[in-house]
């Protein structure tokens with residue numbers, strides 16, 4: 001072993017001396033091939049320099065109460081990465097200058113941050129974005145986030161989150177794209193393309209990070225950070241596909257999760273991190289651990305101390321250690337002891353340097369400094385934010401066409417704790433969003449109904465607690481109005497990280513407020529802002545109309561007011577099922593059929609959930625007709641086109657998302673009751689129609705994956721399902 005160390009020292013010394021003799025080392029030549037530049041640089045680096053590349057430090061005040069790290073006092077020029085929580089590009093450039101000019105080799109730092117649904121312009125939470133079924137708009141929102149982030153000093157965001165989530169008790173359902181793996185994959189692609197653009201080296205683009213790899217959303221009982229029992233079938237069928245899609249789209253980095261995947265924690269899992277990600281999918285970027293998830297291996301009981309945790313995590317395939325300093329503290333010893341080879345260290349550093357090279361950081365280490373007015377909240381950004389927010393909102397119920405608000409209504413009661421809120425309405429992980437940037441719902445309504453109707457506001461009650469003192473004022477406002485609009489919902493920290501809840505119902509005080517308002521005998525419109533599906537078994541019955549607006553962000557006011565007035569025709573459809581009650585969890589559209597399908601359901605609630613995945617009403621009506629297939633029998637190698645004609649038969653223009661499902665009724669392994677395989681959203685003018693097409697590629701769309709990741713396409717009967725209508729075809733040998 002001593003000999004090994006000596007050889008390493010000698011090699012490094014040789015390289016260092018060859019470095020000093022050369023004026024412009026190859027790695028600084030931007031015209032040389034990236035791989036050659038990396039090899040050249042690796043050859044010049046000491047072990048210490050290499051290990052520092054593999055650590056991420058934190059700068060700035062931590063806004064996430066779950067992650068209170070040590071505040072970094074001085075920034076060493078040698079660090080690999082910084083979690084940068086400042087909005088100052090000048091300061092980033094100053095830190096970067098130190099790295100470029102004061103470190104021996106001038107290796108740039110990569111600056112990362114959680115820009116999850118916007119940086120300063122805050123878009124709706126990801127769960128909501130998925131309800132828009134508009135991947136173009138989601139991509140645009142990510143482009144804007146990237147631009148605002150880059151101009152604030154960032155190269156990298158820890159987004160998108162691709163945890164397919166089916167347990168709404170888990171607060172982090174808000175951060176992902178819902179319960180379906182295919183939908184999540186499509187939004188993964190949109191987000192990666194939006195953040196990374198055509199070329200990562202371009203200005204205004206940032207590296208994406210697919211997280212949390214993998215199976216995190218299956219935390220037992222929805223308790224955050226807990227054990228997740230993930231079968232190999234579920235891993236391959238449900239959790240891996242969005243990550244694979246993101247990798248194929250070119251995502252530069254991946255974050256390993258906190259969760260323990262059936263006994264082998266995600267941050268020490270060689271199978272997922274190396275065998276699948278690097279060897280099967282050929283990912284050539286790097287993996288960063290989640291905040292402290294390396295040292296957490298000790299708590300999880302697979303490492304006796306931090307040193308062993310570092311070794312396990314590194315050997316499994318985590319190249320960068322977020323924040324907990326395990327790598328800087330212990331990798332030198334582990335290398336000296338021969339437990340980790342220099343070859344492995346080199347491969348890890350190579351991956352980190354590759355991303356830095358791809359970002360163009362070596363030749364363009366600094367970001368442009370422009371004024372805040374030219375950086376944030378530009379009118380075109382706000383337009384996208386409003387559009388995405390309005391397309392994300394889901395009209396769950398609309399009895400007697402209570403919505404849009406009729407022009408004959410001259411007095412509107414505006415009740416509830418969410419009406420004037422500017423904090424919770426942004427949701428968790430609100431980037432650098434500020435309450436003062438938010439247009440509250442009340443402000444939006446004032447603008448929308450100016451000279452058309454009078455608003456009568458009363459808060460009624462708080463989000464929780466038992467203070468009913470505001471009820472009488474709220475009832476008075478309701479009595480003098482033609483219609484009562486109640487704005488209820490969740491505080492932002494009730495969902496998101498560490499936001500698990502044993503019940504997904506709103507606190508009783510909010511339900512009681514609605515009961516009280518019934519006394520006014522006016523139509524009731526319920527507007528709900530939440531980071532998860534809610535238990536609406538009681539509230540739904542009390543309201544004439546219900547709209548789920550999620551956590552819409554900066555443009556909440558205009559988007560909500562537009563939906564209520566009819567300026568925006570609702571086009572959102574649920575990306576996650578609303579159960580009848582918390583006890584009905586898990587319930588999701590693509591479950592497997594039970595052995596006795598009519599039996600076994602909970603006796604005390606209806607069998608179906610309150611609102612299925614895909615549910616969402618509009619102010620117009622759409623008729624689906626002429627559903628046809630190009631053939632009813634195809635060979636495995638042939639393709640098939642499914643087509644449907646959708647007519648906007650109402651008198652309002654609208655956008656309709658068509659969701660195409662596949663069902664394989666008999667296969668070697670049981671298949672879900674139906675599986676989403678394609679979706680498309682189009683604008684259809686009132687009275688006009690549009691043709692929607694789904695080009696079926698049998699291997700891609702009809703096959704199933706087994707528990708080893710192998711795809712199988714079987715001959716037999718299949719169904720295409722659109723708008724609950726089924727049409728059958730066969731695959732023949």
Ligand code: BGC
Nearest residue numbers: 066067114158211290291497
């Ligand atoms: C979260 C990640 C996040 C990281 C950095 C962790 O606690 O789980 O999603 O990217 O913190 O802020």
